[in-house]
Amino acid sequence: QKEVEQNSGPLSVPEGAIASLNCTYSDRGSQSFFWYRQYSGKSPELIMFIYSNGDKEDGRFTAQLNKASQYVSLLIRDSQPSDSATYLCAVSPFNKFYFGSGTKLNVKP
Amino acid sequence: ETGVTQSPTHLIKTRGQQVTLRCSSQSGHNTVSWYQQALGQGPQFIFQYYREEENGRGNFPPRFSGLQFPNYSSELNVNALELDDSALYLCAGLSAGGTGELFFGEGSRLTVL
Numbered sequence: 371q372k373e374v375e376q377n378s379g380p381l382s383v384p385e386g387a388i389a390s391l392n393c394t395y396s397d398r399g400s401q402s403f404f405w406y407r408q409y410s411g412k413s414p415e416l417i418m419f420i421y422s423n424g425d426k427e428d429g430r431f432t433a434q435l436n437k438a439s440q441y442v443s444l445l446i447r448d449s450q451p452s453d454s455a456t457y458l459c460a461v462s463p464f465n466k467f468y469f470g471s472g473t474k475l476n477v478k479p
Numbered sequence: 480e481t482g483v484t485q486s487p488t489h490l491i492k493t494r495g496q497q498v499t500l501r502c503s504s505q506s507g508h509n510t511v512s513w514y515q516q517a518l519g520q521g522p523q524f525i526f527q528y529y530r531e532e533e534n535g536r537g538n539f540p541p542r543f544s545g546l547q548f549p550n551y552s553s554e555l556n557v558n559a560l561e562l563d564d565s566a567l568y569l570c571a572g573l574s575a576g577g578t579g580e581l582f583f584g585e586g587s588r589l590t591v592l
Binding site for chain 2: 413
């Protein structure tokens with residue numbers, strides 16, 4: 371079993387729609403949870419981090435965490451073509467970082 | 480601009496050889512971690528260094544080793560290269576602000592023939 375599981379996609383949504391990205395993790399000791407965005411040929415960059423159960427909103431992005439279900443999600447509202455990228459879920463137990471394989475998002479104009 | 484610089488950007492080696500990849504941080508991150516990213520996969524955690532000591536390691540064999548220097552620059556060494564070692568190797572500095580954010584360099588792409 372992988373430490374972090376994501377649907378590889380591609381997930382295609384029309385411009386202006388809500389994109390929903392999901393992730394599950396196996397290590398119950400994980401304390402910190404992250405969503406990174408990676409454009410083709412570039413390095414990952416942080417979108418959101420969340421530590422506590424519930425929702426966290428930042429602009430068009432909302433991260434949701436449910437530790438009991440070991441589930442993390444990212445909602446992107448009003449999706450733009452510039453949001454087209456691979457989204458990586460990452461979890462961090464103490465002194466380690468585990469990334470999922472990423473979900474490729476395509477936002478169609 | 481993350482302030483994390485890696486070298487070389489690309490290199491080609493043959494099976495059985497050894498390679499050293501380098502990472503430096505303008506921001507002086509005292510915690511640095513290394514990742515292997517195969518094509519179409521997410522970054523896989525290799526190890527983490529804090530104040531020149533390895534303090535976290537992923538599921539990689541001992542032929543993957545590292546160093547961190549007093550100026551917080553870092554090296555990843557891989558011995559006895561195998562074809563499956565072909566990947567993008569990413570170095571990341573950990574935010575000192577307590578958010579857990581990783582600042583990635585642009586990576587070193589290694590091809591093993």
